[in-house]
Amino acid sequence: MKKLLLSFACIAFILSSFAQASSYPSILRWLDDQHYLESKKDADGKSKIYKVNAKTGEYAELSAVTYRDEVNNALPEGFKIDRYTESTTDYNSTAYIKDKDLYYYSRLNKKFRQLTDNPGQEQNPGFSPDENRVAYTKDGNLFYIDLDSGLEHQLTTDGTDLIYNGWSSWVYMEEILGRYTRHKAYWWSPDSKKIAFLRFDDRKVLEFPIFRHKGLRGELERTRYPKVGDTNPGVKLGIIDLETKKITWVDCNCDEDKYVAFPFWTPDSKNVIYQVLNREQDDLKIYVADAVKGDKKEIYREQQSTWVEFFSDLYALNDGFVIRSDKSGWRNLYHFDFEGKLINQITKFEWRVTAINNIDEDNGIVYFTGTGESSTENHLFSIKLNGKGFKQLSKKEGTHRFMISPNNKYFIDSYSNWTTPSTRELYTMKGSLVRELGSRKGADASKPMGEVKYFTITHPDGFDMPAYMVLPVDFDPNKKYPVVFQIYGGPDSKNVRNRYISPQGHYMTNNGIIRFAVDHRGSGHFGKKRMGEIHRVLGKYDLADYTYAAKWLIEQGYVDETKIGMTGGSYGGYMAALALTKGADTFTHGWSAFPVTDWRLYDNVYTERYMDDYKTNKEGYDQGNVMLFAENLKGKLWLIHGTMDDNVHMQNTIQLVDRLLDLDKDFDFMLYPGERHGWRSIKAKHSSRLQKEFWLKEFGN
Template structure:
């Protein structure tokens, strides 16, 4: 089809099979299959201009990593392609050093840190047959974010979402693909921050749209007409809709995933388009990840809980079992002497019940003393305590060796809705540490816990929390393994950071109080830090500024640098794994780790 030196990226076939749309050298192209010809839809792509290819901060924080940088969307009628055009010229350049070779090299990236200018983004719509491009009628001179467009099923109207720089107001616009005119059909404001509608559903024949919003403090479904007038709130209460699985328009019902009574679980539900008939289709306590078939006649359920390895079954649209597709539990499973896994909650002084999952040694004895390893992530709305079977067996192994391995989620982790997450607004670090320290205090009351061997570990945001625990919380945590950690929010990207913290200019105290560097003088020892040298997400600059502070204070720590590794260690995973095991065995068990 094509035969030139440039690589075609993210090819998408139009629904009628007549066009293949892709990007090449930061321009957008369409290949006409019938005419066997390539049409170049944009012409200004280059080092700083990207058409249909996302700027890094959009890829990481707005469109998501699953986009693979794709920033174009072909209409269902195969007539148009909507795309975002990025101009990265206002974005500051950040150098990343590569060490191989005699002189090494610098990778120059465009990375907006907190308070920095954003890329300039425009929304274009190209006619696939004529190649004509029109631009949506927005004021592109202001600070704003434009993303998450959805075509209506007929392909003649594009809805696109707009957000202000402060990220507390979101609007939905209907765009005419022929002339680019815009019409606002929805607006939402929250005092903390708003979030993108990533699973917005546009109904056929102009019958409206389904929005999943957390504006009430809990994520629920709302049915609006095409002009943005509310027809019906479909779900309500102190529980959460996590995603829209399928809209069965023929039978006027919506399948969705979420939780009702227990936030550590995930289930499939169905509700009618008039708000009646809310039904939970999955019954077993645990985590159900479901895929609904076209027309909603069946769904595939991938299920596990703390005591049940993953199994996959088919059910009909009413929740009746049809057939088993697979079960990862072998015949020998029950013969293994695995850790005892328990799921429970502990109270905070101000009324939250924090979920905890821990792995106890198989021969657990309350009359013995055990070290505890707390494994966390800790980011906003990113809880890790789930009633599910673990993907890998590290927790079981460490428990078998005599370590209690625990995970605990704080009030802002998502278990208490948006109203819980909003506690983190303008003060990242504060409530995470408050709740993790509450858990350690609870642990120290247990006669079987060795209160001198409390360790914590995590990566990325979990690395940040680990560093905070070893500085701010050093009276409670004895050892920590911090991996590719944020250490100061001035150093992380602006979209993520400002969503929760506002800008450094607007919230100087919040940035100071949320910085690991502020509490470096409280550090007492016992910290191992790791980082990849070419991490393009959380720059190694974070680690370097932290260790510079520790060295200035004459504090001892351990450190392992991974040359050529980005965010998370991939190529040298076994080295990083062995390093962590040696650290935990030495400090928590008092013996060497042997493979």
């Protein structure tokens, strides 16, 4: 449940025309320090890729069609590239999977070739930094192909259906390495001569069956899924020399009660920096290992009374490494050498550094993203490695995303705020505006929209909860209105940010319903100290803070206390179900999508991080167990779930349904056959329509 939100941030959009002020450009990536790639639609509505000069804004057509279309057009009839491909940074080459085999396409000569032809399933192709080789996994083993000779090289031999080399076990993909990796668990060295990889052994990991309702008898999908207290996959870290094919196994003292992750190569390709976290997730160590001998040395250790998270954006330098640690109570930057000596605490903010964007080691400058003084915003900053010369590079209020050119000459800023729709602008790295690239300004001018208010709610425990509401059109403070909490609510996850709220979701406010969002103490606004209060008690303070906010709303005089609703999915679905049961005296209506209903049913990495093991924290688990409060349900609750959800299993919802039936409670329930954790297309439309009908029926005017 790595912070899956119901509303996903959109990364890129297609232009409706050339660079008009009302258009929002689809920026693909930086090509080099002077040019970026942009997708545009021509007068006929066909997408093309352009190389854009950052300084002048001049467009040069790079491809008459999108890259995907170009590749597809070059293939024989019937061939179409996979959804997932791997391309070089200049888009000149791509590797892709078709019918289990690996193919290669060169944009320079407009030709493709088949790289493999065998019954195995090739997966996760990845180009070497010099772009002369492509690595991939197949049948649990790691391979690479030399693009010049076309020869396939097998690098490991012990792979099976339960032993994976360079392919991550499910729980590592979901909770540690990240879904964006798609199970990829190998890393090229900068000189393209070695590969570091993780080897997973799932033989001791218990199965969870998921049934696919297809055909006459259906199909059973078995996933190795460790729940709370279960045995974890075994993991080893290996380093392969491509010339000798020798595997060096790093002596990481790994077992099922440790997590090993994030091997980062040093710039000289001689060493690998990796991290080991204990099962309790409160003691993390960083090691550096010799890439030839496998000898390791501990260079950092961090222990906390709550939990410690992996440093997923650790930045390796020639003289050491930089990490973001929250051990001070706020996540700051620290610079260490390879002996583990602290060179410098680069930042000492009482606000949060959220990402290391890039480090210019030659000039000793760190470019990073952080909230600044306002926890609802994020900005781009720079600072010297010695802690001097701090500068804020993004000046406009709001929520920003940044794309920095390879050698730190320019950055593209995509942002919005309370009053400004999504806008993209180009800046120099000194923070000077080059030009606006496009905006959605004016797109919503003709759509009815209620007033948006941003404020804080002072909590008696000593903090101010950020909140916003969207008021109904023609709001009258002398009337009573229903309110719907729109939340996610997981640890370190914010609902309230300074960003534009599009009227696309204003069917509620156009029908007399207040849309509302607020953040609890564990959301990340208040640092690790406040976040640590939710340790071992998920479902306690988060719901209590939402309940306090609901009572505050009622006290304002314009909220109908008989119509207090909550909607959310995943962790938000859990909160909605808990609000209608444990919080039944306050919350009256809930829309709960694919919720956890008993933390013992979820995966162990996520759950034990925040809750520890059930055997040592039964009280904490029980106080957050929806099933144990089901008898309190007296409002109107909708439950929905995908039948093949491999993240939050449908088991959660089915067990709650069973409990509610035993208690003779009224509720509504919808299954989506074959769908995973969230869904798209026609079933997503059905779900959206169903939810809209629910709120309008219960709350609409």
